[in-house]
Amino acid sequence: MRVPFYDIKAQYDELSGPMDAAVHEVLASGQYSMGAYHRKFEEDMAALHQVNHAIAVNSGTDALRIAMDALGIRAGDEVITTAFTFVASAETIVQTGARPVFVDIELDTYQIDTNLIEAAITPRTKAIMPIHLFGQMADMGAIGDIAERHGLIVIEDAAQAVGARQNGKPAGNFGSAAGLSFYVTKNLGAAGDGGMILTNDDEVAERSRSIRVHGMGRQRYYYDHLGYTSRMHEIQASVLHVKLGRLSEWNEHRREIAELYLRDLRDAGVALPITLAGNTNAWHQFTIGVDRRDELQAFLKERGVDSMIYYPVPLHFHEPYATYGSGEGSLPVTERACREVVSLPCHQHLSLEAAAHVVVCVREFSKSRITV
Ligand SMILES: Cc1ncc(COP(=O)(O)O)c(C=O)c1O
Numbered sequence: 589m590r591v592p593f594y595d596i597k598a599q600y601d602e603l604s605g606p607m608d609a610a611v612h613e614v615l616a617s618g619q620y621s622m623g624a625y626h627r628k629f630e631e632d633m634a635a636l637h638q639v640n641h642a643i644a645v646n647s648g649t650d651a652l653r654i655a656m657d658a659l660g661i662r663a664g665d666e667v668i669t670t671a672f673t674f675v676a677s678a679e680t681i682v683q684t685g686a687r688p689v690f691v692d693i694e695l696d697t698y699q700i701d702t703n704l705i706e707a708a709i710t711p712r713t714k715a716i717m718p719i720h721l722f723g724q725m726a727d728m729g730a731i732g733d734i735a736e737r738h739g740l741i742v743i744e745d746a747a748q749a750v751g752a753r754q755n756g757k758p759a760g761n762f763g764s765a766a767g768l769s770f771y772v773t774k775n776l777g778a779a780g781d782g783g784m785i786l787t788n789d790d791e792v793a794e795r796s797r798s799i800r801v802h803g804m805g806r807q808r809y810y811y812d813h814l815g816y817t818s819r820m821h822e823i824q825a826s827v828l829h830v831k832l833g834r835l836s837e838w839n840e841h842r843r844e845i846a847e848l849y850l851r852d853l854r855d856a857g858v859a860l861p862i863t864l865a866g867n868t869n870a871w872h873q874f875t876i877g878v879d880r881r882d883e884l885q886a887f888l889k890e891r892g893v894d895s896m897i898y899y900p901v902p903l904h905f906h907e908p909y910a911t912y913g914s915g916e917g918s919l920p921v922t923e924r925a926c927r928e929v930v931s932l933p934c935h936q937h938l939s940l941e942a943a944a945h946v947v948v949c950v951r952e953f954s955k956s957r958i959t960v
Pocket residue numbers: 647648649650673674676677719745747748768769770771781782783
């Protein structure tokens with residue numbers, strides 16, 4: 589049985605009628621930028637996330653970068669985050685001129701270890717950027733308390749957490765701003781790139797909207813800020829608008845797959861992911877830990893099962909980021925996770941039968957290791 593890691597085309601096959609109609613409507617309208625779909629998508633996402641403002645931009649990377657600019661993060665500042673994430677989290681911090689300060693993660697949840705944050709705070713610390721990795725939120729209660737005690741800003745990297753909640757509250761309600769990603773492979777994926785800033789702060793929203801379009805003020809061709817060209821394309825907004833209607837059912841299906849894995853891999857000799865108490869996990873990835881990870885991956889491949897490694901190398905090992913870290917051994921849990929993690933297929937169009945096949949293969953691998 590062939591089990592692909594993603595099936596983006598299946599999303600189109602499911603929604604080709606309304607998607608084709610929406611895209612053609614945009615093309616025929618001549619309104620290719622910031623039109624009706626853009627406005628509607630922003631309104632619907634603000635309502636879904638229970639925030640005052642949702643600002644659609646070109647990518648999740650731009651969402652983080654623009655949010656940090658709007659929050660006044662500048663050269664000389666320090667931003668506490670983790671090195672077990674997609675590069676954009678630290679990349680955008682560096683682009684503002686600030687310095688990422690990496691703290692270690694917790695094994696099994698892969699979230700920032702909140703017990704280590706206070707030791708990393710210095711007089712230059714301006715913000716904490718928790719990464720809601722693999723579809724569940726970091727412990728925002730603990731992070732909020734630390735931020736309040738030390739007068740720090742919180743920016744949520746919620747790129748992987750569209751649809752995730754903590755104690756019933758969605759991302760974007762915990763910090764000063766959050767960045768979402770609609771990259772193709774995300775739970776809610778555009779037909780290309782897309783992202784969004786969520787905030788309850790009117791001033792941050794106004795600055796973000798301005799920075800999104802070159803820093804333009806209320807009056808055309810008058811500039812208040814240094815900005816970018818980062819409008820979400822209307823065609824992307826139309827695709828996302830159609831897919832948004834399916835998001836909660838799609839995430840529910842991911843949950844079903846994850847529950848099947850959690851149940852049937854319980855005694856399979858692999859470390860299963862833990863969801864923090866109070867979290868509704870959006871299951872962007874289902875990530876397990878195995879000491880002979882590369883062997884498992886090859887074993888699965890031979891049986892038609894694709895898997896992915898998020899992330900094989902911690903950020904502080906990469907040349908552009910090494911200068912912000914303290915070298916090998918400085919983040920032992922992060923480094924161990926990079927050696928042991930492997931993500932199994934977990935998406936909205938994966939059948940339960942395919943997921944059961946994945947389970948059989950993982951169990952077969954574990955058994956073969958015990959008897960060898
Ligand atoms: C944790 C994290 N942050 C930021 C981003 C950046 O989003 P985008 O690819 O839309 O620029 C991603 C995307 O993969 C991500 O996974």
